[in-house]
Amino acid sequence: MSTSKPTLRSVNVTRYVTPLREGGSLPAIAEADDGFMYVLKFRGAGQGANALIAELISGEIARALGFKVPEIVFANLDEAFGRTEPDEEIQDLLKASVGLNLALHYLSGSYTFDPVVTTINETLASAIVWLDAFVMNVDRTARNTNMLTWHNELWLIDHGASLYFHHAWSDPAAQARKPFLPIRDHVLLPFAAKLDEANEAAHRIITPALLRSVVSLVPDEWLPDETMTAAEKREGYVQFLLSRLSVSDQFINEAKHAREAII
Structure with a gap:
């Protein structure tokens, strides 16, 4: 189990891939400028920044306890991002989330634990x-x-x-x-x-x-x-x-x- 001081990287979102129609933060799969895919959680979603704060704090406590948690990063969303998005609901979400959001490394090929x-x-x-x-x-x-x-x-x-x-x-x-x-x-x-x-x-x-x-x-x-x-x-x-x-x-x-x- 690790007791090292937690740190978070920052990435810039470059591509909105697909929405995940679940969760209070209306997450989406997105690509960032480091070439990795992330589950992006938006500050402009229904529960606002509170859901991101809970994700960050609880996720990093879990990591400190030795659990496997996808890497959590700060995700910057540029004002110009999403202007060409045809879905009005998604476009509104992107506009409301300009600036600092939160994302977790996308575990491609994973499946739900049962x-x-x-x-x-x-x-x-x-x-x-x-x-x-x-x-x-x-x-x-x-x-x-x-x-x-x-x-x-x-x-x-x-x-x-x-x-x-x-x-x-x-x-x-x-x-x-x-x-x-x-x-x-x-x-x-x-x-x-x-x-x-x-x-x-x-x-x-x-x-x-x-x-x-x-x-x-x-x-x-x-x-x-x-x-x-x-x-x-x-x-x-x-x-x-x-x-x-x-x-x-x-x-x-x-x-x-x-x-x-x-x-």
Whole structure:
């Protein structure tokens, strides 16, 4: 597992390839000036920059914990990009997203993970459940696992529905201590028999310094707020995560009770 300081590259989007008609950020496959293909997530989509912030923070925490996560990059969208796009809905989305967006390396040839046909060990399942309970990710269910198999390895994707407290910003530290009932719908919960071990392992890696380092990656322009500065809002994310970490025994017990009810 890695504890190195996270960094993000920046790329310029050169070609819109095809839309992916799913997800709150209305993503698309796009090509960038480094020659790679990416799943591009737009700041101008319905949930705005919040979905990108959640994707960035939760994705980089997952990476620090040792999970395989596609490389996350900042993706610049030029004002002239998309002017020839014939689809009006897509053109409006591109216009609303001029500037800094987020993208994840496209795992060509990957396929959706299905726990019914692919065995997952208890240690890995427990660690993923811990992560999603920690960041309050509501979107890793049987209906939408948000996991891919690529080159015979499990990859975690699409964390834009996590950290949902920021959609109605109010006392982040207090929000972090609230119960997380959606954990009962987690697709891997039946296999997560080692939650206490996962909790101990995560605490060895996730430190206040690591959390501050990850949150520091969030660009100022994604943090507009009439009532606080970007620095103050960034600190709010840090306080949420620190508070959430401090009550990990609580959310692990929630997960264990939910698991007992379904097995």
